[in-house]
Amino acid sequence: xxHRIGVFVCHCGSxxxxxxxxxxxxxxxxxxxxxAYSTDYLYMCSDPGQNMVKDAIKKHSLTGVVxxxxxxxxxxxxxxxxxxASDLNQYRVEMAxxxxxxxWVHRGDKEKATEKAxxxxxxxxxxxxxxxxxxxxxxxxxxxxxxxxxxxxxxxxALDIANAGHDVVxxxxxxxxxxxxxxxxxxxxxxxxxxxxxxxxxxxxxxHPRIRLLTYCEIDDVSGYVGNFKVRIRKKxxxxxxxxxxxxxxxVEKCPRTVASExxxxxxxxxxxxxxxxxxxxxxxxxxxxxxTYFESxxxxxxxxxxxxxxxxxxxxxxxxxxxxxAIVVATGFDLYPVVNIGEYGGGSIEDVVTSLQFERLLxxxxxxGGEVRRPSDGKIPKEVVFLTCVGSRDxxxxxxxxxxxxxxxxxxxxxxxxxxxxxxxxxxxxxxxxTGGKGYEEFYQRATEEDDVLYLRGKVSKLFEEDGKVMVxxxxxxxxxxxxxxxxxxxxGLAMVPNSTAVELSKKLKIQVSEWGFYSEAHPKLRPxxxxxxxxxxxxxxxxxKDIPDAVAQASASASKxxxxxxxxxxxxxxxxxxxxxxxxxxxxxxxxxCPYDAIEFDSEKGISRIQEAICEGCGACIAACPSATIQxxxxxxxxxxxxxxxxxxx
Amino acid sequence: xxxxxxxxxxxxxxxxRVEDLSGQNIAMCxxxxxxxxxxxxxxxxxxxxxxxxxxxxLGQIEEVLDSKTIWICASCLQCSxxxxxxxxxxxxxxALRAIVLRRRITTPSVDAxxxxxxxxxxxxxxxxxxxxxxLNG
Numbered sequence: 001x002x003h004r005i006g007v008f009v010c011h012c013g014s015x016x017x018x019x020x021x022x023x024x025x026x027x028x029x030x031x032x033x034x035x036a037y038s039t040d041y042l043y044m045c046s047d048p049g050q051n052m053v054k055d056a057i058k059k060h061s062l063t064g065v066v067x068x069x070x071x072x073x074x075x076x077x078x079x080x081x082x083x084x085a086s087d088l089n090q091y092r093v094e095m096a097x098x099x100x101x102x103x104w105v106h107r108g109d110k111e112k113a114t115e116k117a118x119x120x121x122x123x124x125x126x127x128x129x130x131x132x133x134x135x136x137x138x139x140x141x142x143x144x145x146x147x148x149x150x151x152x153x154x155x156x157x158a159l160d161i162a163n164a165g166h167d168v169v170x171x172x173x174x175x176x177x178x179x180x181x182x183x184x185x186x187x188x189x190x191x192x193x194x195x196x197x198x199x200x201x202x203x204x205x206x207x208h209p210r211i212r213l214l215t216y217c218e219i220d221d222v223s224g225y226v227g228n229f230k231v232r233i234r235k236k237x238x239x240x241x242x243x244x245x246x247x248x249x250x251x252v253e254k255c256p257r258t259v260a261s262e263x264x265x266x267x268x269x270x271x272x273x274x275x276x277x278x279x280x281x282x283x284x285x286x287x288x289x290x291x292x293t294y295f296e297s298x299x300x301x302x303x304x305x306x307x308x309x310x311x312x313x314x315x316x317x318x319x320x321x322x323x324x325x326x327a328i329v330v331a332t333g334f335d336l337y338p339v340v341n342i343g344e345y346g347g348g349s350i351e352d353v354v355t356s357l358q359f360e361r362l363l364x365x366x367x368x369x370g371g372e373v374r375r376p377s378d379g380k381i382p383k384e385v386v387f388l389t390c391v392g393s394r395d396x397x398x399x400x401x402x403x404x405x406x407x408x409x410x411x412x413x414x415x416x417x418x419x420x421x422x423x424x425x426x427x428x429x430x431x432x433x434x435x436t437g438g439k440g441y442e443e444f445y446q447r448a449t450e451e452d453d454v455l456y457l458r459g460k461v462s463k464l465f466e467e468d469g470k471v472m473v474x475x476x477x478x479x480x481x482x483x484x485x486x487x488x489x490x491x492x493x494g495l496a497m498v499p500n501s502t503a504v505e506l507s508k509k510l511k512i513q514v515s516e517w518g519f520y521s522e523a524h525p526k527l528r529p530x531x532x533x534x535x536x537x538x539x540x541x542x543x544x545x546x547k548d549i550p551d552a553v554a555q556a557s558a559s560a561s562k563x564x565x566x567x568x569x570x571x572x573x574x575x576x577x578x579x580x581x582x583x584x585x586x587x588x589x590x591x592x593x594x595x596c597p598y599d600a601i602e603f604d605s606e607k608g609i610s611r612i613q614e615a616i617c618e619g620c621g622a623c624i625a626a627c628p629s630a631t632i633q634x635x636x637x638x639x640x641x642x643x644x645x646x647x648x649x650x651x652x
Numbered sequence: 653x654x655x656x657x658x659x660x661x662x663x664x665x666x667x668x669r670v671e672d673l674s675g676q677n678i679a680m681c682x683x684x685x686x687x688x689x690x691x692x693x694x695x696x697x698x699x700x701x702x703x704x705x706x707x708x709x710l711g712q713i714e715e716v717l718d719s720k721t722i723w724i725c726a727s728c729l730q731c732s733x734x735x736x737x738x739x740x741x742x743x744x745x746x747a748l749r750a751i752v753l754r755r756r757i758t759t760p761s762v763d764a765x766x767x768x769x770x771x772x773x774x775x776x777x778x779x780x781x782x783x784x785x786x787l788n789g
Contacts, residue, residue, distance in 0.1 A: 384658060480706050483653075
């Protein structure tokens with residue numbers, strides 16, 4: 001085939017032309033073998049610039065185009081569309097990056113920069129000469145989504161996707177949806193009751209015709225790829241047939257065993273057979289076999305005897321549910337940093353030093369004290385309460401390096417609600433910086449200082465210890481440079497937010513990336529904040545990083561809209577720049593299978609060869625490098641192309 | 653020596669009196685320091701204006717009453733005009749001086765002789781007025 005390549009050299013204003021002699025580049029390349037047309041223009045990406053490309057393809061019957069401008073991450077799509085508009089296969093359009101890779105880094109030597117630009121373009125001309133005309137790969141897609149985690153982020157994502165008309169499977173590991181938001185008393189900065197605004201959504205998610213709600217279930221295994229995931233879900237044995245149970249609560253009432261309640265953060269007890277809280281959805285109990293007398297000794301069995309519908313089943317086993325989905329939203333939430341790691345604050349051994357979630361329960365009308373703030377040790381109403389921010393956060397030497405983002409605000413809320421509860425009490429907040437970035441947040445903080453007399457002290461507390469029934473707080477006020485001490489009745493720790501304990505293990509099952517601290521990594525911190533790098537996975541809520549309710553909900557809705565965009569087409573389309581195996585050459589050694597990070601290669605045992613699943617292959621090239629017989633090639637990046645490209649770069 | 657804080661210490665009666673006399677809410681100050689940054693006579697003060705307010709927030713009013721600062725303040729109102737929270741330190745200073753003078757303790761840092769010297773050297777009018785007010789209690 002006769003090559004008729006068009007070369008289009010962009011000035012990018014002075015970005016390129018200020019360093020590279022673009023006229024000379026265009027002139028010189030006009031004579032390069034296979035080039036039918038060569039020109040330069042001020043801004044190739046502008047409408048007139050794109051039209052130059054479109055017109056030249058037709059006028060000069062071009063078989064390939066090299067746009068010599070910026071990085072392909074910026075305008076490759078623009079010029080591929082321009083090519084397609086003139087009936088040139090889009091994979092015959094390439095970018096030669098003479099800006100980031102040349103003009104920007106060689107400002108000091110214009111002559112050599114010009115020579116380098118010419119070489120870069122020559123390599124791309126050689127590549128384009130051998131580029132195949134390709135079409136995007138189309139993959140059939142299951143238009144059903146999986147949402148992992150039933151906190152506010154998961155609930156919101158599930159509702160948004162379901163309301164857009166797609167089926168959703170919502171998996172929650174605990175007996176009820178609601179997550180940490182269900183534990184909160186009131187929410188900043190408006191002080192609306194957390195459960196009041198959450199429970200309607202919990203009910204909606206359980207009754208939505210398009211949502212299959214699976215509580216007390218965990219993800220066991222995920223295989224497949226975007227559009228075609230196969231998910232195995234472990235339905236944990238609840239020892240209660242929850243389909244039969246009518247939620248009457250008799251079993252809970254009669255159960256003789258009590259253990260610390262997780263929902264009440266250990267400040268109250270629950271029974272061995274229990275629903276975690278009054279508004280739980282579903283409001284059906286589960287049996288905690290580790291704390292059940294029947295499972296320990298074979299005696300008791302009261303719950304089974306008393307159940308009017310025979311729903312209690314001690315023989316129940318874990319079951320597995322298989323689901324096929326096209327997209328997965330991960331919303332597994334957060335935990336508090338373990339207080340046991342903070343030795344200087346008692347490490348959890350001082351009764352009247354509580355965590356922020358414990359204090360939420362002490363403030364909550366549905367909590368163990370009925371909404372009256374009473375301290376755990378003796379039930380007295382505390383008159384001096386100290387709140388500590390940055391407990392574990394912003395401490396790269398000892399704990400975690402990041403700011404947990406929400407503690408400044410919720411501790412301000414705590415101090416304010418405490419004062420609303422105990423009018424003659426005094427609240428103190430020790431802080432390093434008060435971070436109130438959010439609508440109405442700064443005003444909320446100012447209200448706490450002005451109207452509720454909350455005293456903010458700038459400085460980190462060095463230690464907490466018990467003395468005469470008080471918790472002694474040794475701190476500093478760096479604004480006056482004075483060491484201070486407070487004999488507190490109660491101390492509340494604003495512990496760092498860390499990823500849910502299951503997050504890292506789940507990330508391995510899903511094969512998605514986590515960052516240093518175990519939060520799920522987004523594809524781009526600014527422009528792709530709710531997508532994982534692995535296609536088909538979306539992130540919502542505090543699983544991606546510390547965030548408050550408005551941010552978690554916004555991100556959940558963003559994830560849902562990404563899922564809906566994916567589902568808007570019948571099939572999933574993806575780049576065809578993937579690996580390809582020559583079946584006649586493959587010896588079936590399976591080395592490629594062992595190196596593929598995406599499980600994209602299957603073995604055809606009948607033919608004794610490996611086969612690339614194009615729908616999964618990410619085109620990373622690992623198998624190509626590993627193949628001992630050079631049988632695997634990357635489409636449009638073949639060994640032959642690379643050889644020609646290197647030769648063009650090396651010739652004088 | 654650790655400063656022992658408590659609700660009782662912070663809600664000092666005398667601090668409340670300063671708030672009543674000056675019409676200012678001490679808790680409004682969030683310690684940005686703009687008052688001190690712009691104060692033309694801060695170099696002569698032993699406690700900066702924002703530090704003085706901070707001590708009041710901590711209930712440490714006696715330290716402020718003992719300071720030179722409240723007498724150095726020229727009542728030029730620069731601090732008040734620039735405060736982002738609308739706190740008038742100059743009014744607070746007025747109140748603090750009033751408390752000292754009514755206790756009949758005389759610790760003025762400016763005597764009549766000084767005033768005449770200040771007046772001779774192009775002192776702003778507000779400064780002179782302030783100095784005279786202090787002397788007149």
